[in-house]
Amino acid sequence: MPWPWRKPNRPNPSAPRAEPPLFHPEFLRKLDRVQLVVPRPTALREGAQRARGALAPYGFEVHGFRPYTWGDDLRYLDWNAYARTDELLLRVFRAERESATYLLLDTSASMDVSVRSGVSAFSFSRQLIASLAYICLRRHEPVMIGLLGGGASSCRRSPVWRHRRQALEAARFVEAVRPSGRVDLRLALESFLSQPLVPGVSIVLSDFYYPVEEVSRALALLAARRLAVVALQILPRSHFEWDWPSGVLTVRDAETNEERTLAWDSATRARYREVLVHHQAELRDSCHRHGFYYVHVDPDAGLDSCLFGALVHAGIVG
8 A cells, every 4th residue: 555645744844853852960870770571582691602502611590500610710619508508500591682672763765754742753763762772772672773765675784782781872873774765575574674683672763654565564574583573563643643734735745846736625535545555554453463562652742752651551651
């Protein structure tokens, strides 16, 4: 289902819009109390034996002990056991397993629409991604951000961050990007997946103004790489009830700048809402049918409502 006509001409496209800072101390304290709870596949860290329950000479969970042999790391000697038994015993650990979170942002121009708060939907999405990255990094869970765009079939990948102190780097990475052009979702995700990834959770933020079949095929690429898939549709509630005055309007495609003139009245408004509601329902049903998470995120409601309301209710954050 094509979605060519997305928003009207703005009276002053160059007018600045208020964009609040990504983090405030009070807001960070709220983030400190939550975590991602999406079930995720795991993989052994690099260098560990790829077998379930494999033993490793380092880790967090102590599995048992074995006699010390020449060349073993002295840091893992159990001196308490030595005091009791007069034997040198080495602690043996369960192999550490790793799961990453991949935050993928659609940077197409259609995301750059204003909401009631005066902040664009894209700016809201950047704040949401920075918040999710912080939630993961404060628990030292690996995070990578992918910017879908910058070319219809390209994706810009961030480094893999692992530590809380890198949360600011993640915020700066998304803060610098601006939406533009069109994005081929499937090709952009193929670009993202072109390099090796450990299993984990992929969270895709987009307005998903694409045919539902196309979205399903694109998200299936993530699932095929052992990634749990979460689709966050960034769609303001205000877009279901455009308050444009009745009459003849000129609307402009946000991605191609093509213009079209249409007669806007109560019947057109009702038909527009019907199509949008149907597309949203079809996308939600398709995600559930394929085993993907789907959440409608309303930027009009604000970041707090999304993180501590919609995402909690959907079982993404807890």
